[in-house]
Amino acid sequence: MRNAGGSGNFLIMRVNWHDYPVEGQWDELVRPDGRARPGAGRLLKTLAGFDAEELALRQGAADLAIKAMGITFTVYHQEEGSIDRAWPLDIIPRVIALREWRRIERGLVQRVRALNAFIDDVYHDREIVKAGRFPGTYLENSANYRPQCQGISPPLGIWAHICGSDLVRAADGTVYVLEDNLRVPSGVSYMLENRKVIKRVFPELFERIAIQPVDDYPSQLFDTLAALSPRPSEYPEVVVLTPGIYNSAYFEHAYLAQQMGCELVEGRDLLVGEDDCVYARTVEGLTRVDVIYRRVDDLFLDPEVFDQDSMLGVRGLMRAWQAGNVALANAPGAGVADDKLVYTFVPDMIRFYLGEEPLLPNVPSWLCADPESRRYVLEHLAELVVKPVNESGGYGMLIGPASTQAEREAFAGLIRRQPRNYIAQPTLSLSTVPTEISNRIEPRHVDLRPFILSSDRVHVTMGGLTRVAMRKGSLVVNSSQGGGSKDTWIVGRD
Amino acid sequence: MLSRVAENLYWLARYMERAENTARMIQVNANLVLDLPGGVTAGWAPLIRIVEATEAFEASGRKYGERGVIAFLVGDYDNPCSIVSSIALARENARTVRDMIPRELWEHVNDLHLYAREHLKGGLARRERHQHLQYVIEAAQAFTGILEGTMIRGMGFRFLSAGRYLERADMTCRIVDVRSSSLLVDKEAESLKPYENIQWMSVLKSLTGYQMYRLKKRVRVHSDAVVEFLMLDDEFPRAVYSCLGHLEVQLSSLPNNTDPLRVVTRLRRHLLEQPLRDVRADSLHAYIVEVLEGLGEVHDSLAQNYFDPELATRRA
Numbered sequence: 146m147r148n149a150g151g152s153g154n155f156l157i158m159r160v161n162w163h164d165y166p167v168e169g170q171w172d173e174l175v176r177p178d179g180r181a182r183p184g185a186g187r188l189l190k191t192l193a194g195f196d197a198e199e200l201a202l203r204q205g206a207a208d209l210a211i212k213a214m215g216i217t218f219t220v221y222h223q224e225e226g227s228i229d230r231a232w233p234l235d236i237i238p239r240v241i242a243l244r245e246w247r248r249i250e251r252g253l254v255q256r257v258r259a260l261n262a263f264i265d266d267v268y269h270d271r272e273i274v275k276a277g278r279f280p281g282t283y284l285e286n287s288a289n290y291r292p293q294c295q296g297i298s299p300p301l302g303i304w305a306h307i308c309g310s311d312l313v314r315a316a317d318g319t320v321y322v323l324e325d326n327l328r329v330p331s332g333v334s335y336m337l338e339n340r341k342v343i344k345r346v347f348p349e350l351f352e353r354i355a356i357q358p359v360d361d362y363p364s365q366l367f368d369t370l371a372a373l374s375p376r377p378s379e380y381p382e383v384v385v386l387t388p389g390i391y392n393s394a395y396f397e398h399a400y401l402a403q404q405m406g407c408e409l410v411e412g413r414d415l416l417v418g419e420d421d422c423v424y425a426r427t428v429e430g431l432t433r434v435d436v437i438y439r440r441v442d443d444l445f446l447d448p449e450v451f452d453q454d455s456m457l458g459v460r461g462l463m464r465a466w467q468a469g470n471v472a473l474a475n476a477p478g479a480g481v482a483d484d485k486l487v488y489t490f491v492p493d494m495i496r497f498y499l500g501e502e503p504l505l506p507n508v509p510s511w512l513c514a515d516p517e518s519r520r521y522v523l524e525h526l527a528e529l530v531v532k533p534v535n536e537s538g539g540y541g542m543l544i545g546p547a548s549t550q551a552e553r554e555a556f557a558g559l560i561r562r563q564p565r566n567y568i569a570q571p572t573l574s575l576s577t578v579p580t581e582i583s584n585r586i587e588p589r590h591v592d593l594r595p596f597i598l599s600s601d602r603v604h605v606t607m608g609g610l611t612r613v614a615m616r617k618g619s620l621v622v623n624s625s626q627g628g629g630s631k632d633t634w635i636v637g638r639d
Numbered sequence: 640m641l642s643r644v645a646e647n648l649y650w651l652a653r654y655m656e657r658a659e660n661t662a663r664m665i666q667v668n669a670n671l672v673l674d675l676p677g678g679v680t681a682g683w684a685p686l687i688r689i690v691e692a693t694e695a696f697e698a699s700g701r702k703y704g705e706r707g708v709i710a711f712l713v714g715d716y717d718n719p720c721s722i723v724s725s726i727a728l729a730r731e732n733a734r735t736v737r738d739m740i741p742r743e744l745w746e747h748v749n750d751l752h753l754y755a756r757e758h759l760k761g762g763l764a765r766r767e768r769h770q771h772l773q774y775v776i777e778a779a780q781a782f783t784g785i786l787e788g789t790m791i792r793g794m795g796f797r798f799l800s801a802g803r804y805l806e807r808a809d810m811t812c813r814i815v816d817v818r819s820s821s822l823l824v825d826k827e828a829e830s831l832k833p834y835e836n837i838q839w840m841s842v843l844k845s846l847t848g849y850q851m852y853r854l855k856k857r858v859r860v861h862s863d864a865v866v867e868f869l870m871l872d873d874e875f876p877r878a879v880y881s882c883l884g885h886l887e888v889q890l891s892s893l894p895n896n897t898d899p900l901r902v903v904t905r906l907r908r909h910l911l912e913q914p915l916r917d918v919r920a921d922s923l924h925a926y927i928v929e930v931l932e933g934l935g936e937v938h939d940s941l942a943q944n945y946f947d948p949e950l951a952t953r954r955a
Contacts (some may be wrong), residue, residue, distance in 0.1 A: 215742055390734055399738045409738065414641050426642040428794065428945040429894045 160193045160586055171318050171576040172588055173239050183242040184636035187354055191347070192237065197584040203346050204581050207236045210342045216335070218624055219393045229396075233629035234339055236346050239578045239591060239611040243357065243637030249312070249320060249595075250605045252505030255495060257308050257597045260325060260482045262498035264304040267481055268294045278497050279490055283514070286565050287487070288535040289328070289480030291443060293450055297467055299476045300373045301600055306474040307366070307438075308597045309333075309609075313508075314576035321508045321573070323592065324488060328480040329440045332610040333596050334397040335630055337362060337404075339610075343632040357607040357635040362596070363404035365604045366438075370405075372600040373472035374435040382432065384410045384425065386439040388457045398440050412441070417461030423471040436472045437462075443477050485534040485568050486512060509571060513564040522569040523560065526553045529569040531560070544620070546572055575620055578631060580613055590614045592622050593633065608633030644739060645798045646946040647732045651740075652802030654729035655748070658722045659779030660810030661690070661712060662772040667845035668817055669768070672705075674837050683708035689813045690720055710762030713772075722775060726755045740799075741789040744782065751778045800889045801941065808882035809934050811846065812927050815869055818842050819923040839865040846877045866915055866923070870930070879930060883907045886937070899940040906933040 163179035165172075174185040181189045195203070208231070217229035241249075266272050267284060274281040284290050309330025311323040340359050344351055367383065374381035387398035389411050402409035408425065415434065416424055424431035439446065445455040447462040465471045481487065489510045492503040511518035511529075522529060531543040543556045560567050577588035595609030611631040612622035622628040668686055684703040687696045692711075695718055701707035715721045719728075730752040737745050758771050783803065790796050818838060840860045843849040852860070852868050855875065872878035876885075887903050890896045915926045 403738055408641055410641060411643065414643050426947075428640050428642055428645045428798075 160195060162189055162193060165579065165586065166588060167577075169316065170574050170588070170590075171314055171316050173241070173314070173576050173578045173591065174237075175579065182240070183245070184634070185240040188238065188240060188350060188634075191350060192579070192586070200581055200586070201584045204236050204584075207234055207342050207346045210345050211338075214338065214341070216338045216342075217396050218335075219391070219395055232335060232338070233615070233624065234342060235580050235589075235613055235615075235629050235631050236343065237579050237581060237586070238343060238347075238632040238634045239593070239608075240634045240636055241608060243355075243635050243639065246608070246635045247639075249505065252322075252503070253310060253595060253597050253605050254603050255499065255501060255504055256310065256322065256325070256491060257305065257599055257603070259491065259494040259498050260308070260327065261303050261305055261599060263487075263494045264327075264476075264479055264482050265298075265302050266498070268297060268304075268478060273494070273497055276497065278493055283486055283565070284481065287481055287484050289443070289478075289483055291478035291481070293463060294476070294478035297476075297478075299466075300375075300469075300472055303599050304476040304479040305482070306369055306373070306476075306599055308599070309594050310597065312505075312593045312595065312609075313573055316574045316576075320505065322491070322505050323508055324485060325483060325491070326594075327475060327483040328442060329394075329475070330594070330596065331394040331397050331440075332594050332612075333362060333606070334400040336596075336606065336608070336610040336633070338400075339630060339632040354634070354636055355638050357637075359607050361604075362606060363401065365598055366401065367405040367407070368602075369598040369600045369604070370436045370438055370472075370474055372602075373474060375469055375472060376433075376435055379435075381435040382425075383436040383438065384408045384415075384434055386410055386412065386415070386437050386441055388441050388445070392440070394440065401438070407438075412456065412458045415459045415462075417459060417465045421461070421465045421468045421470050423459070423462065423465050434471060436474065438474050443480060446473075446477060485510075485532055486514065486565065487534075489568060508573065511569045513560050513567040513569065518569075519560065519564055522567075523557055525569075526556060528572060530572050531556055531567055531569045534566055534568060544572065575614075578611070578613065580615070580629075580631075582615075582617075587617070589617070590620050590622070591631065607635045640794045640798075642946050644736055645794070646942075647736045648739065648795050648798040649802035649941070649946075651729050651732040651736065651748075652799040653806040654725045654732065655779050655782050656803050656806035657720065657810065658725040658729065659776050660807065660814065661720070661722050661725065662775045663845045664689070664810070664814050664817060665709060665712060666769070666772055667814055667842055670841040670845070671817070671838055674841060675834055685817065686712060689816050692718060692720055695719075705765075706762065709768070714759045714762045716760070723755045723759050726752050726775075736795075739795045741785060743789060744785045747778070747782060747785055751775070751782075754778070794893065797889045797893050798945075801886055804882040804886040804889070805934060805937060805941075807877060808879045808886075809931065811869055811877050811879050811882070812930050812934070814842065814846060815866065816924060816927045819927065835862065836860045842869070848875060848877060851875050871910060871914060880907060880910050883910075883937075893945070895944055898944055899937065902937050902940045906930075906937065909933065 162175055165175050165179065167175055167177050174182055174189060176182055211231050211234060216232040218232055219229055263273065271281065273279045305327040307330060309326040309332065312320055313323050314320050336359060370383045371381045383405065384407055385398055385402040387395060387409055389395065399409055410425060414426055416426065418424055423434040423437070425434050441457050444451045445457040447458045447460065448455045449460050450463040463477065466473050466477065489507065489512055492507055495501055495503045511522050513519045513522055522531065526543070527545045527548070529545045533541040543552060575590040575592060578591050579586045580589040591611050591613045593609050593611050596606045598604040611633045612624070613629045613631055614620055614622045615627060615629045664686065668683065672682060683705050686708055687693055696711055699711060699715065699717065701711050711718055711721065713722045716724055716727070718724060730748050733740065733745050733748045754774065763771055786799060839862055840849060843852050843860065843865060846869065848869065852865065855872065856864050856868060858864055868875060869878055871880045873881050873884060875881055883903055883906060887900065890900050890903060910930070915923065
C-alpha cells in the first residue's frame with residue numbers, strides 16, 4: 146500500500162532534475178543536461194517543489210479517485226474467475242509539445258488513409274499486387290484475411306474506422322510506428338479517465354498550462370459511426386456490441402456506450418430479420434439498428450459465416466452487412482492490414498496509394514519470409530526482437546537480449562518451420578518518463594497509443610494513451626502484464 | 640431499453656426479494672416448531688414442498704429434518720432457490736447491468752454475495768442462525784432503500800420494482816402457506832386452541848407485520864383477520880393485494896402494457912371478490928395455490944411482452 150502522508154518520518158527530499166538519470170536514453174520530459182523539454186518546464190518546476198510526502202499525497206489522491214470512479218480493467222484469475230482490478234495510473238504526465246504533435250498527427254492521418262486504401266484494394270482489384278509492390282501470396286496466408294469480404298464496398302470506402310497505432314521513441318528521439326491495431330483496439334476510455342483523475346490531482350497546472358483537451362472523443366466517435374448509417378435521413382441507431390462482462394475491455398465497452406448515449410448490446414440482443422436488416426430486442430419490440438461499433442473479433446461475429454459455435458455473434462450479420470443494411474465498425478476483414486508482415490509494407494503503401502513520402506517511419510524490420518533477411522535474423526537472434534505476425538498484447542515474442550540460448554534455439558526452429566509468421570526488429574530502447582516509484586521519481590519506459598477515427602472526417606486524439614512499464618528497465622507496457630499508464634499532455638497553442 | 644437488460648433488472652430484484660423472504664420463511668417455521676407441543680407439527684418437511692423443490696431436495700440425498708432442510712434452503716449452491724444461490728444470481732444479474740444501476744447498489748449486492756459465501760455456505764449452526772438470517776433480511780431491505788433513494792424513475796426502476804413486488808406477493812403467499820401446513824389437526828381441536836394465536840402472531844412477526852396489524856386492525860390476533868391482513872390489505876406493503884397495487888402503478892408507466900396490466904387487474908379483482916371464508920388447513924392451502932397461479936400468469940405476461948419481444952411482435 147502507498148503511504149498517504151502525514152507520518153512525519155519522511156526525509157525532506159525535493160526533486161533535483163540534474164540528478165535524474167537520463168543517460169543513454171531519451172527522456173520525454175528531461176533533457177540530458179537536466180533542463181526541461183519543450184512544454185514540460187512548468188510541470189518539472191512544480192514537481193521539483195514536491196517532497197516525498199507531497200508526492201505520496203498526490204499519488205494517493207489519484208488512487209483514491211480511481212477507486213471512487215470505478216475505473217477498472219478485468220483480468221482473468223485462475224481461482225477467482227474474472228476479477229476487476231483498479232486501473233494503474235502514474236500521476237506524472239507525459240508531455241508532448243503541440244508543434245511536434247501536429248507533425249505526428251499528420252503522419253498518422255497519412256498512414257490510416259493508406260491503410261484504408263490498401264484494405265479496400267485487397268478486397269477489390271489488388272492494384273498493388275498487379276503493380277508488383279506487394280506479394281499476393283502474403284494475403285492468402287494471412288490469418289486476418291477474410292475471403293467473405295471480397296468485392297464488398299463498405300460506406301465511404303473505409304474499413305478501419307477506429308485505428309490505434311502504437312508509437313515508440315528511440316534513443317535518438319525518432320518517433321516510430323511500432324504497430325497498427327485495426328481490429329478492436331482498446332484503451333481510449335482510460336485515456337479519457339486518466340485526464341479526469343489528473344485534473345483533480347494537479348488543478349493548479351491545468352489553470353496555468355495550455356493543455357489541449359481530450360474529452361471530445363466520445364462525440365467524435367459517435368459522429369464517425371453515425372456517418373456510416375445506411376439510412377442517412379433518420380436519426381441513426383448506433384449500438385456498441387460487446388462480448389460481455391468477462392471480456393477484459395468490458396469497462397471500456399460500457400463506458401463508451403454510456404458516453405455516446407448508445408445501447409450496450411450483446412450478440413443475443415440482436416437478430417437479423419428476413420429483410421436482412423438488424424434488429425435489437427427491446428421492451429418496445431424489435432427496433433432497427435443502423436450502425437454497430439463491434440468490439441467482438443471477426444471470427445465470432447456471425448456463426449453463419451465464421452465460427453459456428455460462436456455465442457457472441459449474430460446469425461446473419463454478415464448477410465445484413467453485405468446487403469448494406471447495417472454498418473460495422475471496424476469492417477470485417479480490416480484486420481488484414483493489422484498483420485505485422487503487412488505492416489512492413491506500409492511505407493510503400495503510402496507511396497503507392499497517396500504518392501507521398503511517409504511522414505512517420507516504421508521500425509526497420511526483417512521479414513523472415515524473405516530468405517536473405519531470414520538468414521540475417523537467424524544469425525542475429527540475440528540482438529533482435531522477433532514477433533509473430535498475428536499476435537497482439539505482447540504475446541509470443543522473443544526479446545533477444547533478454548533471452549536464453551534454449552529460447553533462441555526454439556525460436557530459430559519456429560522461424561524455419563513457418564517463416565511467414567515472423568518478423569524481426571532491432572531492440573529499441575524506448576524513451577522514458579519520470580515516474581513515481583515508492584515516493585521517489587525514477588525513469589520508466591513508455592509507449593503511446595493514439596486513436597485515429599475515420600469516416601466522413603478524420604480525427605486524431607490529442608495525444609493518446611501512454612502506457613508505462615512499471616518495473617525498472619522493463620519494456621513490457623501491457624496492463625495485463627503489470628504495465629501502468631499516464632496522462633498525456635499536448636501542450637501549447639497553434 | 641433492451642429486453643435482456645429489462646429482464647436482468649427484473650430478476651435482480653426478484654432474487655434479492657427471494658433471498659429475504661426465504662430467510663423470513665425459515666424464521667417463521669423455526670418459531671412454529673418451538674411454539675407448538677411436540678408431535679402436532681409437520682416439522683421442516685413442508686418448507687420444501689412450499690418452495691416447490693421436492694425433486695431437487697430428494698436428489699440432494701438430504702433428510703427431511705431441521706438440519707437437512709435448512710442446509711438445503713440456506714447454503715446449498717446446487718439448489719437454485721437457496722438463499723446463497725438467490726444472492727449469487729442477484730449478483731450475476733447486477734453485474735451485467737452495472738451501467739444501469741447506482742454504483743452503491745452493485746457494491747451492496749457484491750458485499751452480500753461475499754458475506755453469503757463466507758457465512759451461509761453449507762448451512763447454519765443453530766445458535767447463529769437467527770443472526771445470519773437477520774443479516775440477509777436487513778441487507779435486502781437496504782437494497783430497496785438504495786434503489787428508492789438513488790435511482791431515477793425510468794424504465795429500469797419500473798422493471799426492478801415489478802420484480803420486487805411480484806416476488807414479494809409470491810413469497811407472502813408461501814409464508815402464509817407454512818402456517819396452513821403446520822396445522823395438521825382441525826382448528827376446532829380444543830387442545831390446540833391456546834396455541835392458535837401464538838402461531839399467527841409469529842407469522843405476522845416474521846413479516847414484520849405484527850405491529851402494523853395491531854395499528855391497522857385494532858383487534859387481537861386471530862386467524863381470519865391475519866389472513867385477510869396478509870392477503871388483502873391495501874396498505875401493508877407485504878400484503879399480496881397491496882403488492883399487486885404497486886405492481887399496477889409501475890406497469891402503468893411502461894410501454895405496451897395492455898396485456899400485463901389486464902392480468903394484474905384481473906387478479907386483484909379476483910382477490911377482492913373471492914375472499915377466503917374458511918381458514919382451515921385444506922382450504923387455505925387450495926386458496927394459496929390459486930393465488931400463486933395467478934401470480935405466475937402475471938410473470939408470463941411480463942415475459943411475453945417485454946423479455947421476448949420477438950414473440951410479442953409475432954402476436955401483434
